[in-house]
Amino acid sequence: MKFDKILLDHGSGGKISHSLTRDLLLPIFGNPILDDLNDGAIVELNGLRLAFSTDSYTVDPIFFPGGSIGDLAVNGTVNDIAMCGGNPQYLSVGLIIEEGFSLEDLETILRQMAAAAEKAEVTVITGDTKVVPKGAVDKIFINTSGFGIIPDAVRVGSTRAAVGDKIILSGTMADHGATIVTQREGLSFESAVASDSAPLNHMVARMFAAGPQIHVLRDPTRGGVGTALNEIAEKSAVGIRIVEEAMPVKKEVAGICELLGFDPLYLANEGKLLAFVAPSDAERVLEAIRADEFGKDAAIIGEVIDGRPGQVVMLTRIGGQRIVDMLTGEQLPRIC
Amino acid sequence: MALKHIDEYRDAALSRPLIDKINRISRTPARLMEVCGTHTVSIFRSGIRSMLPDTVSLLSGPGCPVCVTDQKEIDAFIALARLDDVIVTTFGDLMRVPGTLSSLQKEKADGGDIRIVYSTTDAVEIARKNPEKQVVFLGVGFETTAPTIAASISTARRLGLDNYSVYSAHKLVPPALDALMANPQAQIAGFILPGHVSVVIGLDAYRPFFETHRIPCVVAGFEPVDLLQALAMLVEQIEGGAPALANAYGRAVTAEGNPIARKLLDEIFEPADVAWRGIGVIPQSGLKIREAFSDMDAEKIFDIQLPESRDPKGCACGEVLTGTKTPPECPLYKTICTPIDPVGPCMVSTEGTCAAYYKYYDDR
Numbered sequence: 001m002k003f004d005k006i007l008l009d010h011g012s013g014g015k016i017s018h019s020l021t022r023d024l025l026l027p028i029f030g031n032p033i034l035d036d037l038n039d040g041a042i043v044e045l046n047g048l049r050l051a052f053s054t055d056s057y058t059v060d061p062i063f064f065p066g067g068s069i070g071d072l073a074v075n076g077t078v079n080d081i082a083m084c085g086g087n088p089q090y091l092s093v094g095l096i097i098e099e100g101f102s103l104e105d106l107e108t109i110l111r112q113m114a115a116a117a118e119k120a121e122v123t124v125i126t127g128d129t130k131v132v133p134k135g136a137v138d139k140i141f142i143n144t145s146g147f148g149i150i151p152d153a154v155r156v157g158s159t160r161a162a163v164g165d166k167i168i169l170s171g172t173m174a175d176h177g178a179t180i181v182t183q184r185e186g187l188s189f190e191s192a193v194a195s196d197s198a199p200l201n202h203m204v205a206r207m208f209a210a211g212p213q214i215h216v217l218r219d220p221t222r223g224g225v226g227t228a229l230n231e232i233a234e235k236s237a238v239g240i241r242i243v244e245e246a247m248p249v250k251k252e253v254a255g256i257c258e259l260l261g262f263d264p265l266y267l268a269n270e271g272k273l274l275a276f277v278a279p280s281d282a283e284r285v286l287e288a289i290r291a292d293e294f295g296k297d298a299a300i301i302g303e304v305i306d307g308r309p310g311q312v313v314m315l316t317r318i319g320g321q322r323i324v325d326m327l328t329g330e331q332l333p334r335i336c
Numbered sequence: 337m338a339l340k341h342i343d344e345y346r347d348a349a350l351s352r353p354l355i356d357k358i359n360r361i362s363r364t365p366a367r368l369m370e371v372c373g374t375h376t377v378s379i380f381r382s383g384i385r386s387m388l389p390d391t392v393s394l395l396s397g398p399g400c401p402v403c404v405t406d407q408k409e410i411d412a413f414i415a416l417a418r419l420d421d422v423i424v425t426t427f428g429d430l431m432r433v434p435g436t437l438s439s440l441q442k443e444k445a446d447g448g449d450i451r452i453v454y455s456t457t458d459a460v461e462i463a464r465k466n467p468e469k470q471v472v473f474l475g476v477g478f479e480t481t482a483p484t485i486a487a488s489i490s491t492a493r494r495l496g497l498d499n500y501s502v503y504s505a506h507k508l509v510p511p512a513l514d515a516l517m518a519n520p521q522a523q524i525a526g527f528i529l530p531g532h533v534s535v536v537i538g539l540d541a542y543r544p545f546f547e548t549h550r551i552p553c554v555v556a557g558f559e560p561v562d563l564l565q566a567l568a569m570l571v572e573q574i575e576g577g578a579p580a581l582a583n584a585y586g587r588a589v590t591a592e593g594n595p596i597a598r599k600l601l602d603e604i605f606e607p608a609d610v611a612w613r614g615i616g617v618i619p620q621s622g623l624k625i626r627e628a629f630s631d632m633d634a635e636k637i638f639d640i641q642l643p644e645s646r647d648p649k650g651c652a653c654g655e656v657l658t659g660t661k662t663p664p665e666c667p668l669y670k671t672i673c674t675p676i677d678p679v680g681p682c683m684v685s686t687e688g689t690c691a692a693y694y695k696y697y698d699d700r
Contacts, residue, residue, distance in 0.1 A: 005442065005445040005446065006445065007441055007442070007444075007445050008441075008444075008445075009432075009441070015675070015676050016676050019676060185454060187454075260454070261686070311700075313698065315383075316382050316383035317346050317347075317348060317382070317560070318346065318347075318348050318351040318352075318355075318383065318384070318387075318560045318561075318564075319348055319355075319383070319387065320383020320384055320385070320386040320387045321383050321386045321698065322380055322381065322382075322383040322385075322386065322696045322698060323695065323696050323697065325694070325695040325696070328675035328676060329432070329676075332428025332429065332431055332432075332452060332686075
């Protein structure tokens with residue numbers, strides 16, 4: 001069955017989202033810069049390389065443990081720019097607000113955005129506000145765009161993974177996704193989980209200072225680590241092997257995933273990055289990440305292998321091997 | 337809320353000796369079927385297939401609830417979702433299953449009020465909060481989830497709700513085992529019996545089946561060590577020529593099962609001859625709502641128009657569910673049937689055999 005309507009799956013960040021981009025957006029807008037499909041665009045202007053990115057934020061609930069739609073909107077774009085190797089500097093903010101939305105909540109969100117911007121050392125320099133009739137949006141939607149300059153020596157991109165690269169994950173997986181799921185479903189657990197929403201630009205700066213041989217940077221947001229690794233394997237035409245035992249997951253998050261039938265590999269992260277680093281620099285880069293306040297649980301989770309181009313395989317805890325595929329659509333709660 | 341005692345059952349030090357044992361003693365080529373969809377996924381996710389000797393092949397059985405749901409029933413669910421003033425509540429698996437003309441997911445995009453719930457308690461709550469609407473729960477699944485659905489009917493009755501109903505498409509495992517054995521093509525040499533179903537019905541529920549067929553049967557849990565333990569026991573039975581009905585999930589499964597759940601099932605439901613996708617009608621293999629609760633039986637309350645149901649053309653779901661084909665043997669697999677654009681239900685459900693192959697199977 002082909003689709004004639006937009007389904008929620010089209011926004012999941014998985015294969016169905018990709019098909020929308022590939023089959024509809026690229027044929028209409030395609031150009032050499034867009035076709036790269038990086039987290040942001042990399043453009044050259046007067047000898048400077050700029051990383052430019054935009055993202056829209058909708059989340060239910062808008063306030064959740066560890067953050068809100070406000071800091072998510074700032075951190076998300078800051079991180080997209082950082083993943084292009086850019087040093088984010090300026091942001092724009094577009095607000096679409098539902099009629100009747102609480103002014104107090106709006107102020108809270110804006111203050112959280114300002115705090116996040118201060119933390120990331122970026123400045124909001126332009127913006128726009130629209131109000132739409134009740135029901136036309138769900139509470140508040142936020143768009144942020146931003147850019148940053150990419151230092152000369154920095155060359156990262158999802159096509160640059162090379163055989164032998166070590167793959168570093170900067171901390172525990174699925175914290176944000178698991179938090180949102182439990183909040184949305186009104187599930188309360190004994191020990192709370194919190195979103196990992198955080199800016200990663202300072203971490204990235206530390207990483208390049210420690211070891212320049214960083215080939216790929218990616219923040220595994222929608223679709224999670226599993227989907228991000230598949231995208232990189234595909235675009236770099238390399239194989240990837242990850243080690244289940246080495247993947248950092250909080251016990252609480254693992255427990256929630258067990259109960260609800262979700263795979264942490266496919267749940268969103270909002271303050272984590274994946275780095276593909278030449279083996280000679282890997283340990284130093286790992287140390288640099290661990291020295292950052294948001295990278296204490298960083299670990300080498302796998303490597304780029306010869307053969308199996310486009311595929312991700314996992315060495316399981318009991319010593320078996322299996323494929324890790326890209327997320328297809330939204331993960332849905334199962335029957336049993 | 338860290339779950340306890342999971343790590344132990346995923347421990348390499350515990351699983352290694354079991355893998356070694358299976359590789360050491362297995363001589364006779366044997367096709368073993370895991371009946372349960374959660375087993376299928378767990379076996380793939382843990383990489384067990386990559387560690388078994390060539391003599392042991394694993395078949396995935398008809399234990400994915402969505403997969404065995406008859407096309408007519410899927411069409412009925414979709415028709416219910418199109419009715420005015422009806423809220424359809426369901427577990428998530430059913431959303432993407434293609435019916436003859438549509439799917440619940442598409443109906444939702446078209447404005448149908450379809451809500452995914454984690455528990456039937458939520459469905460009853462939705463009914464309580466929306467007295468002006470009819471709330472229907474789509475009852476799909478085996479003995480595992482059927483008691484919770486029975487409980488929702490009993491709760492709705494107690495609360496005096498007159499707007500809650502269930503469409504019961506429940507299936508029972510033991511009669512399906514008999515039907516599988518009736519097909520010699522599958523050449524099944526042993527069964528890994530489902531864990532959660534057995535928690536409810538108990539080991540003794542399989543006794544008549546075992547006495548009839550004298551085939552190795554082991555109930556298994558869901559962690560890698562559980563599954564390897566069951567596989568080792570099956571291979572041991574096969575090599576020793578001594579089939580038995582055994583329990584490798586003793587920490588959860590008893591001989592008699594859960595008496596409260598069984599009583600509740602019996603109170604609300606009665607067995608009926610029902611159709612399984614790909615298998616056909618199996619006598620006394622389904623659960624329908626008893627007459628005493630017919631005012632909460634969506635099948636009886638609503639007058640729905642069904643299209644002429646037809647199973648998808650060329651789809652081998654039926655053969656896959658009965659172990660006579662593996663997904664890669666279906667001409668549609670990975671060609672025109674993918675999780676993005678699934679033809680049959682086995683490619684849709686996360687527990688579906690084709691989806692599990694697509695997602696995890698290493699064909700290199």
